[in-house]
Every structure is written in structure tokens, then in C-alpha cells.
Amino acid sequence: MKNIDQLVHQRAMTLLFAAFAFGVWQFAWIGQDFLKSTGGTLFQVAGWSTVVGALLWVVACYYFVKYSKHVKQAKACNVLNDELTQRNRAKAYMMGYVTVFSLIWLLIPATDFWDFEVKYAVRGIAAIGIIIPLVYFALLELKDESE
Amino acid sequence: MPLDKQQLGNRLRELRAKLNLTQASLAAQVGVTRKTINTVENKVFTPSTLLALKLSQVLEVPVEEIFYLTEK
Numbered sequence: 001m002k003n004i005d006q007l008v009h010q011r012a013m014t015l016l017f018a019a020f021a022f023g024v025w026q027f028a029w030i031g032q033d034f035l036k037s038t039g040g041t042l043f044q045v046a047g048w049s050t051v052v053g054a055l056l057w058v059v060a061c062y063y064f065v066k067y068s069k070h071v072k073q074a075k076a077c078n079v080l081n082d083e084l085t086q087r088n089r090a091k092a093y094m095m096g097y098v099t100v101f102s103l104i105w106l107l108i109p110a111t112d113f114w115d116f117e118v119k120y121a122v123r124g125i126a127a128i129g130i131i132i133p134l135v136y137f138a139l140l141e142l143k144d145e146s147e
Numbered sequence: 148m149p150l151d152k153q154q155l156g157n158r159l160r161e162l163r164a165k166l167n168l169t170q171a172s173l174a175a176q177v178g179v180t181r182k183t184i185n186t187v188e189n190k191v192f193t194p195s196t197l198l199a200l201k202l203s204q205v206l207e208v209p210v211e212e213i214f215y216l217t218e219k
Contacts, residue, residue: 004180005171082179083195084186141182 002070004079011080012138014067018060019134025053026127030120085141092137100129156217159188162206177201 002010028049035043071077103125111118163173170184177184177198186192187202194202203210 003171004174005182008180008182079174079178079180082183083198084180084183084192087192 002074004074004076007067007071007074007076007080008141010067010070012141014060014063015134015138017063018057019131019138021053021056021060022134023053023127023131024049025057027124028053030123030127034117034120088137088140091140092133095136096129096133099132100125103128152219153216154190154219155193156190156215157187157213158215159184159202159206159213162208162213166206168205173202173205176205 028046031046032043032050035046071080107118107121107125110116110121163170168176170188171181174181174184178201179198183192183194183198187194187198199210199214203213206213
């Protein structure tokens with residue numbers, strides 16, 4: 001049975017892996033759609049990256065299930081949701097919110113300067129809105145707070 | 148003294164040592180992670196009243212013996 005410190009570390013690493021997998025999957029997918037009309041090698045690369053990203057996401061889901069089994073075995077649900085964790089989660093949500101809000105407000109003037117498909121930018125921002133809180137929370141959990 | 152010039156100090160490390168408790172064992176007794184105890188000890192995280200009371204129960208001292216106000 002894993003101890004609490006190991007479970008905290010495992011949670012952070014699982015979230016980092018999930019964020020990476022989700023990023024590869026979503027950004028490659030956006031790239032693939034963006035390059036659809038041009039075709040060529042880059043389109044192929046984006047297509048294969050989408051497949052790899054999707055498979056990585058499936059692996060990440062498997063890690064989530066495996067992690068939840070470890071937590072149940074250790075009967076550590078409440079301990080792993082203590083007040084420091086709740087504070088870190090709130091910080092991570094806030095970071096995600098501020099990032100997405102800022103990017104949306106940057107997108108509005110950006111459309112005046114450059115000609116691009118807003119739909120791709122919105123998909124990218126939506127993906128960032130999921131990745132940023134996951135990564136920030138994991139980094140806060142891994143951060144060494146000792147002085 | 149204005150509140151923004153004060154912070155919460157604590158004698159957690161000292162009291163824990165008196166009872167021969169590690170951060171992990173104290174954390175297990177109050178139902179938090181070791182990191183939470185570590186961040187409280189290092190004044191990185193201010194605990195809730197509930198956690199402060201639980202700590203006082205486990206360490207068998209009044210809350211004000213564990214926590215005090217200090218200048219930033």
C-alpha cells in the first residue's frame with residue numbers, strides 16, 4: 001500500500017502526464033484541421049500526432065483509474081483533499097481563469113490585425129484553459145515548501 | 148498594530164519534537180498531508196481554525212500556545 005506522500009507525488013505526475021497528453025492530442029488536432037486545405041508532410045505529421053496524443057490520453061485515463069484504486073486502498077480520500085490541496089486547487093483554477101480571460105480579450109484586437117480563423121484560436125484557448133490549471137496544480141503540489 | 152503587518156507564528160516544530168512526533172505522524176493524526184504540516188511550520192500556509200484546534204488536541208496544549216501573532 002502506498003503512503004500519503006507517494007500518493008501526492010503520483011497525483012501530481014499523473015496530472016502532468018494527462019496535461020501533456022491532452023495538449024499533444026488537441027493541438028495536433030487543431031493543426032491538422034488548420035492544414036487540411038494545404039495537405040503535405042506537415043498535415044501528415046499533425047494527423048499522426050493527433051493519433052499519438054489520443055492514445056496518450058487513453059493511457060492517462062488508465063493512470064487516473066489506477067490512481068483512484070490506490071487512494072481507495074489507502075483510504076486516503078479525505079487526507080488527499082485537505083485544506084492545502086484545496087488552496088492549491090483554487091489557485092490553479094484562478095490561474096486558468098485569468099489565462100483564458102486574458103487570451104479571449106487579446107483575441108478580440110488580434111482579429112483586427114491578422115486574418116485568421118477565430119474557431120482555431122478558440123479551440124486552442126479552450127485546450128489551454130484545461131492544461132494550465134492541471135499543470136499549475138501539479139507544480140504547486142510538487143513544490144518544495146521547506147525553508 | 149495593523150493586520151497587514153502581522154503574520155501567524157507557531158511553535159509547531161518545537162511542540163512536535165517534545166512529543167517525538169514526525170511531520171508524517173502528526174499529519175496522520177490530524178488527517179492532513181505531511182506537506183500541509185510542513186507548510187504550516189514554515190509559515191507558508193495559514194491553517195484554518197479547525198486544523199488549529201485539531202493540532203492543539205493532538206499536541207495537548209491550548210491553541211494560543213501553538214500559534215501567536217508576530218511582525219512580518
